[in-house]
Amino acid sequence: MxxxxxxxxxxxxxxxxxxxxxxxxxxxxxxxxxxxxxxxxxxxxxxxxxxxxxxxxxxxxxxxxxxxxxxxxxxxxxxxxxxxxxxxxxxxxxxxxxxxxxxxxxxxxxxxxxxxxxxxxxxxxxxxxxxxxxxxxxxDDMPSHWDGTVVDHRRVLDDLAIVRLRTDTPIPYEAGQYLSVRTPQRPRMWRYLSPAIPSNPHGEIEFHIRRISGGWVSPSMVNETRVGDRWSLSSPLGGLKVDLDSGDDVLMIGSGTGIAPLRAQIMEMSSRGINPRVHLFVGGRHPCDLYDLYTMWELAMVNPWLTVVPVSEEENDPWWHVEPPREHPIGMHQRLVGPIGKVVASFGAWTDRQIQIAGSPRMVAETTQELLAAGTPWERIQHDPV
Missing domain, CATH: 1.10.490.10 (Globins)
Known part of the structure; x- marks a missing residue:
């Protein structure tokens, strides 16, 4: 054209x-x-x-x-x-x-x-x-979908669950990709989710799912999923990926369950001996929304190329969150407060980094705009379609 x-x-x-x-x-x-x-x-x-x-x-x-x-x-x-x-x-x-x-x-x-x-x-x-x-x-010579069995369902917050499945045969996805999922509670509805762990020969796959108020599917995934449920999963999509040959360091920005594709990539990178430096900003509205912070801290403790910076929009947890606040991990960067896009952009334009953004459509759009305003080149920024 x-x-x-x-x-x-x-x-x-x-x-x-x-x-x-x-x-x-x-x-x-x-x-x-x-x-x-x-x-x-x-x-x-x-x-x-x-x-x-x-x-x-x-x-x-x-x-x-x-x-x-x-x-x-x-x-x-x-x-x-x-x-x-x-x-x-x-x-x-x-x-x-x-x-x-x-x-x-x-x-x-x-x-x-x-x-x-x-x-x-x-x-x-x-x-x-x-x-x-x-x-x-x-x-495409891959199956149109795979089937798997729920082997673990864990509520980590009132509106957030971690679900682990074992598929009948391994799904050949790459860390950073996403795929669509169908559950028995909503048999004709598919929803896109990003695996939070790399692909493995055992067929294990993990999803972090937040309940969306008024949603058709996520409430049943969080509230009604049971061990033994059979899920269907479609072909992997998306292209978030660290270019290891470029020589450039990496900036990853994830909010809420959007950390899943970033988490999977970091876990895969940790199995290699040499990696670029990675700055990971982990965000949420409240401190309690940084639900996987300790996992990322443990990864940073054994991988000196990884720096994790927690960010929350609010200083304190909401009044209805009854669990006591967890102690800040020793050796981790102190938690910063503010919209994650503004916080990241306050450090500069990150012009020498490969940049990945993952989160809600609003978070991706706002963070992208903050980086562009700070001088970040557009071609440096990666995110999945929103």
Whole structure:
């Protein structure tokens, strides 16, 4: 695509999605056209489409953001194609999806503004999406999903649980990746989680899960999971990774359960003899939210290349947290107070570091903006799609 076509689709997409209820209307139109032409497709999707609709618009936005970098866009879409095999989708389904996307945008934009140039530009985007996802689905030789048994479920906070599974066969994920999970309590709903430990030949995998108020899946994962439950897990996705060949040191910033992909990478690095220096900032709203701080301290005690800095937005725990505060680990950097992005940026621009950010979408966005404002080069920052 040329620069004019890229500008056309981006401007048109903003005009659609930034109007009141524009995101919902676009996704509703897309799925209405898709299911109208192919009624059997509806059974491949969960009963509630709320999260599916949000993810559709977010995925399109990610593609549009990387049209000048087609290899990145194609790589992201191929991963999505592999991931969608868990629904029973294969490469033959994506041509219909391209027609539905093109038709939804045309219908929403209206004939007065839908020019031949926009039509052609969007068809190029729709073709890129469908061809890349079909390629990912059809060329993947891994299973569409794995099954595993819950062997441990531990509540570490009222709203946070650590769940460990043993899969029937090991999942070949890389530390820093994420995958989607389905539980027996919500059999048609998949949620993305990051393993908190590296892949191992025993098939053990661990997730740190926070209960989201009003969520469809996380409350049941935290409250209702039992040892012996059977979970399904899809193909690994994402690309958070330390480049060991670059010679650059590393800055990792994690908040809440977002520390999981960073934790897995640090554990994997600790099995090697030589590593770059790693500064890990571990954040949470309250001190009690730094639930895994002692694990990270123990890793730092035996790995001199690792420095762990705890950060909390509030000085003290909330009144309803009844457990007494834990003593600060000996030898660890004193806990800092404030929004984690501001705290990290106060140390400088970190221009010589590989930087990874993991946490909630809001935390990732705010931390990224704080670093950019401090002078951090954009290309230094890594995070998964949010």
């Amino acid at each position: 040329n620069l004019r076509e890229i500008a056309l689709v981006r401007t048109n997409f903003r005009s659609v999605t930034e109007t009141p209820n524009g995101r919902d209307r676009l996704s509703n139109s897309f799925y209405g056209l898709l299911f109208g032409e192919n009624p059997m497709f509806r059974q491949l999707f969960p009963a509630t489409m709320e999260h599916q609709r949000d993810r559709l618009v977010d995925a399109i936005q990610i593609v549009l953001d990387h049209l000048e970098q087609p290899d990145i866009a194609r790589g992201f879409l191929e991963q999505l194609g592999r991931d969608h095999r868990k629904y029973g989708v294969d490469g033959s389904h994506y041509a219909a999806a391209a027609r539905a996307l093109h038709g939804a945008l045309r219908a929403y934009t209206g004939p007065a503004f839908w020019t031949d140039s926009i039509d052609q530009a969007w068809w190029h985007v729709a073709t890129l999406i469908s061809d890349s996802m079909a390629s990912g689905a059809d060329t």
